[in-house]
Amino acid sequence: MRRHGFGLAAALAAVIVAGWTTPAAAGADEGSYWLSGPYAHDNLAVYLIHREDADDGPVPLTLDEAMQQGLIEVVETGVVEELIVRNTGDSEVFLQSGDIFKGGKQDRVLIASMIVPPGSGDLSVDVFCVESGRWSARDGEAAAWFSQSTARLPSRDGRIALFKEAQRWFAPEGDRAAWLDGEDLQSRVWESVSVMQADLGSAMVLDVADERSPSSLQLSLENADLAAALERYESNLGSLAQGHRDAVGYVFAINGRIAGGDEFANGGLFRKLWTRQLTAAATEAIAEKDVLARGQPTLVEIGAFVDTARTGEAAGMSMPGEMILETRETDQMLHTELRTGGAKQLI
Numbered sequence: 001m002r003r004h005g006f007g008l009a010a011a012l013a014a015v016i017v018a019g020w021t022t023p024a025a026a027g028a029d030e031g032s033y034w035l036s037g038p039y040a041h042d043n044l045a046v047y048l049i050h051r052e053d054a055d056d057g058p059v060p061l062t063l064d065e066a067m068q069q070g071l072i073e074v075v076e077t078g079v080v081e082e083l084i085v086r087n088t089g090d091s092e093v094f095l096q097s098g099d100i101f102k103g104g105k106q107d108r109v110l111i112a113s114m115i116v117p118p119g120s121g122d123l124s125v126d127v128f129c130v131e132s133g134r135w136s137a138r139d140g141e142a143a144a145w146f147s148q149s150t151a152r153l154p155s156r157d158g159r160i161a162l163f164k165e166a167q168r169w170f171a172p173e174g175d176r177a178a179w180l181d182g183e184d185l186q187s188r189v190w191e192s193v194s195v196m197q198a199d200l201g202s203a204m205v206l207d208v209a210d211e212r213s214p215s216s217l218q219l220s221l222e223n224a225d226l227a228a229a230l231e232r233y234e235s236n237l238g239s240l241a242q243g244h245r246d247a248v249g250y251v252f253a254i255n256g257r258i259a260g261g262d263e264f265a266n267g268g269l270f271r272k273l274w275t276r277q278l279t280a281a282a283t284e285a286i287a288e289k290d291v292l293a294r295g296q297p298t299l300v301e302i303g304a305f306v307d308t309a310r311t312g313e314a315a316g317m318s319m320p321g322e323m324i325l326e327t328r329e330t331d332q333m334l335h336t337e338l339r340t341g342g343a344k345q346l347i
Helices: 063-068 156-170 185-204 217-221 224-237 267-287 299-308
Strands: 011-017 033-041 044-051 072-076 082-087 093-095 100-103 108-110 114-116 121-129 146-148 247-254 257-263 314-319 323-329 333-340
Touching (some): 033 299, 063 072, 072 146, 100 217, 156 185, 156 314, 156 333, 224 267, 247 267
Antiparallel strands (some): 011 333, 033 044, 044 247, 082 121, 093 114, 100 108, 100 146, 108 121, 323 333
């Protein structure tokens, strides 16, 4: 057993696996993290990341909380790749990469995590479309703003596109178009939506596309049969965050293969977001039920995944709320992190 020691300043991390990792020891010690699990239902396994200081630090509002309380406005700009957010309350609001905004002229997905400070005024946020074709209000919805954000992008390939777009921001001015060799990341997101809809339909033997807007991922995620299937995952895994007060994040595996994970500044934020995170992971698991399964990853392999996510050359930029967005990439995986400006190490 060896120590996993990292700086413990506030950090909001998201890691996406694009391969496999080299095994390393997973352990627990003062000032470090440790792992537990797997906690499994069907083809989904969850591993929790624990820290002794799990309850340290402030807990911001989540996007869903702030929208339900009318404390944040998400406004249509008429530009596909840009929205305006406006925090009218007196608390910070955490927006997570992959959050889906429902409404406007078409549903969008947030590219990079950010903290929206109290009384922020108008802040521009970068997004991709997750509903190709629509460019007007849906029945009963407003075209000028977004009504809710209840779901997170449940697609590894889609999340990779978000990561690559964030990386593009760090490229030297004038080199951004060539940096990705002309890859159209918006099209990659649309393709990930189509694949997710098709895979869910195949796994559940039904059409999850909604006739109100067949290309809308959000409406597909609201499908009643899918919701019933997700309830079984929630029944078995939904209490994990509340039952482990020292947990600050998770890694998940589908069919025995590590698929990704998220780690947060503290346990309070993790507990708030767990249902949203679990729903996205379980949706991916349902879509991949026909994939040949293998044995569950060991805690050693999960520890190696978490450790490797913190390696690689870093690139970063300032974000609202005196935060820094940082990306790291290795041969095995992609890692993004939103952290306080004074932090020198990854969480």
